[in-house]
Amino acid sequence: MWLRALLETAYTFGFRLGELRSLRYRQVNLLDGVIALETTRAERAADGFETALGEGHYQGPIDAAQIVLGAALENVARRHKVWAWRPGRPRLSGFLDEIARRPSFTATVQPELEV
Numbered sequence: 001m002w003l004r005a006l007l008e009t010a011y012t013f014g015f016r017l018g019e020l021r022s023l024r025y026r027q028v029n030l031l032d033g034v035i036a037l038e039t040t041r042a043e044r045a046a047d048g049f050e051t052a053l054g055e056g057h058y059q060g061p062i063d064a065a066q067i068v069l070g071a072a073l074e075n076v077a078r079r080h081k082v083w084a085w086r087p088g089r090p091r092l093s094g095f096l097d098e099i100a101r102r103p104s105f106t107a108t109v110q111p112e113l114e115v
Contacts, residue, residue, distance in 0.1 A: 039083065046085045046092060053091035062102075070099035078112045 049069065052058060058066050073096040076085060086093040099105060 042083060042085070046089055049095075050089040050092045053095055058095060062099075066099060070096060070105060074100060074105065075110060078110055 049058075058069055073085075073092070076083065077096065
């Protein structure tokens with residue numbers, strides 16, 4: 001559930017922001033509202049993952065859930081740098097640091113973008 005929310009938020013945030021800019025909707029109130037809404041959703045999802053990690057979820061032998069969460073966090077860390085998700089979430093931050101050291105992750109790192 002939290003993973004889906006994080007992925008939807010990352011996709012929606014990037015899509016809506018790009019859509020608004022490409023269509024030249026420069027109305028500050030509209031853009032600020034979208035950013036605030038998506039930031040709130042992303043914060044809530046990240047807090048949920050932090051709690052889940054504290055409860056022992058996403059641990060043990062590598063599985064699909066860990067891979068997807070790691071890939072989503074890596075994508076956010078490299079492509080959505082305006083969202084500071086690491087402060088206050090030591091378990092989530094540590095999870096990404098640990099999984100990012102795996103050879104399978106280092107071999108498939110996406111290029112960084114400045115968004």
